[in-house]
Amino acid sequence: MEEATTTDSPVTESSGSKARRWIEDRRLIGFIGYVAVLSLVFLLPLIALVRLSLKEELVSHVLLIPFVSIYLAGIQRHALPRERRSSPMGAALFALAAVAVYFVPGLGMDSGHWSHNDRLAQWTTCHVLLVVSGGFAILGSSWMRVLAFPFAFLIFMIPMPDLMVYELESFLMRYSAVLSEVFFQWSGTPVHRAGQVLQLPGMTLEVASECSGIRSSVVLFITSLLASYMFLRSSWHRVWLVALVIPLGIIRNSIRVLVIGLMCVHMGPEMIDSWVHHRGGPMFFAASLVPLFLVAAWFRHREARHQQLKNESDSTPSKMHD
Numbered sequence: 558m559e560e561a562t563t564t565d566s567p568v569t570e571s572s573g574s575k576a577r578r579w580i581e582d583r584r585l586i587g588f589i590g591y592v593a594v595l596s597l598v599f600l601l602p603l604i605a606l607v608r609l610s611l612k613e614e615l616v617s618h619v620l621l622i623p624f625v626s627i628y629l630a631g632i633q634r635h636a637l638p639r640e641r642r643s644s645p646m647g648a649a650l651f652a653l654a655a656v657a658v659y660f661v662p663g664l665g666m667d668s669g670h671w672s673h674n675d676r677l678a679q680w681t682t683c684h685v686l687l688v689v690s691g692g693f694a695i696l697g698s699s700w701m702r703v704l705a706f707p708f709a710f711l712i713f714m715i716p717m718p719d720l721m722v723y724e725l726e727s728f729l730m731r732y733s734a735v736l737s738e739v740f741f742q743w744s745g746t747p748v749h750r751a752g753q754v755l756q757l758p759g760m761t762l763e764v765a766s767e768c769s770g771i772r773s774s775v776v777l778f779i780t781s782l783l784a785s786y787m788f789l790r791s792s793w794h795r796v797w798l799v800a801l802v803i804p805l806g807i808i809r810n811s812i813r814v815l816v817i818g819l820m821c822v823h824m825g826p827e828m829i830d831s832w833v834h835h836r837g838g839p840m841f842f843a844a845s846l847v848p849l850f851l852v853a854a855w856f857r858h859r860e861a862r863h864q865q866l867k868n869e870s871d872s873t874p875s876k877m878h879d
Contacts, residue, residue, distance in 0.1 A: 584641075588695040595687055602680035609677060609716065615772050616716045618779065623714065625783070629707040637704075641697030648694035655686035672719050681715045706786050713779055722771065729769040733810035737764065740815040746822060755818065760826045762818050764810075773842040774806035777849065784853045794856040801852060809845040813838075 596603060610619045658679060671679075689708050692701050701708065717725070734753040741748040741755070749756040753764040781802050785795035820828040 584695050584697070588691060591691045591695060592688055595684065595691065599680060599684045602677060602684070605673075606677055606681055606714075606716070609674070615722070615775070617772075618776060619714050619716065622711060626707045626710045629710060629786070630704050633703055633707070638699045641699040643695065644693040644698035644701070646693075647698055647701065648690045651686045651690035651693065655683045655690065658682045658686065674716055675718045678716050678718045685711045685714060710782070717775075725774075726766050726769040726771050729771060729774060729806060729810060730764045730766065732807045733769070733814065734764040736807055736811035737814040737818070740811055741818060744815065744819065746819065755814070757818055757822055760821050760829075762814065762821070762829075764814060770806055770810040770813075770838070770841075773809065773838060773845070774802065777806060777842070777845060778802045780846070781849060784850070788853055788857050790860050791856070794860065798849070798853055798856060801849060805845050805849060809841050813841050 606616075606619060610616045661679065688711065689701075692704070692708055696704075730753050734750060734755065737755060738748055738750040741757070747758055755762040755764070778799070781799045785798045789795050789798065817829065817831070820831060
């Protein structure tokens with residue numbers, strides 16, 4: 558009769574078993590239940606947020622943010638550690654932050670002038686902070702360290718308060734008008750700028766809030782963050798790629814103003830109502846993605862080349878020793 562023998566060789570988990578272990582994790586199931594209950598508590602503000610996103614283009618992206626965060630967390634599932642401990646300190650810190658945001662009107666800020674958008678920003682901020690707090694309490698600090706970016710990405714669920722929208726629009730309009738003047742001068746078109754108003758031959762253009770490109774700039778910023786997180790490893794490369802969004806947004810707006818202005822000067826003032834003005838935004842946004850992804854590809858190539866040189870230098874001593 559043969560005896561059963563055991564081996565010391567490790568058993569390798571298949572990808573299917575890893576995925577099954579990840580899905581069946583009790584803490585993960587508990588966290589999903591916590592988020593579901595929390596969302597029921599915040600049901601009315603969340604419904605209002607959905608309605609706002611369906612009506613206002615500036616916040617139309619917020620419905621996609623939770624699904625993108627879930628996807629980003631999913632691609633990190635194999636990096637999640639087995640052992641973890643709850644972090645009461647982290648949970649308490651974010652819970653206290655949520656309480657502070659909730660009681661902001663009582664801390665001296667006049668809420669009588671708050672708009673519906675401002676109140677939604679307040680409630681959504683509380684919701685996001687409590688989701689993160691539950692992550693530290695249930696999933697543990699080791700998981701939260703790996704999933705830091707997916708959780709931080711939830712900040713884009715929060716609609717910008719009116720004051721932030723106003724300041725960002727003013728910044729984009731001001732510098733778009735300045736650069737547009739430069740572009741008109743380069744094209745040989747006589748131009749005189751007074752603030753955000755451009756005086757051209759036979760007509761006047763104003764870089765108004767509708768021409769600020771704030772929505773495209775926000776989407777471009779989110780896109781640059783995703784690209785830097787998924788494709789780049791160097792912190793400096795990530796910072797430079799995200800920082801590129803600001804000049805890209807201003808250049809895109811200025812080129813659009815230049816095209817509309819030149820059409821009006823050379824083809825007639827009625828071109829102010831052309832499709833370029835009213836429906837050309839997506840085309841210029843797509844054009845601004847080209848330099849962004851070219852720079853991202855260049856950074857990625859540099860990182861791959863650096864890693865290759867590092868591997869070659871690490872293998873050289875061992876070859877000499879042999």
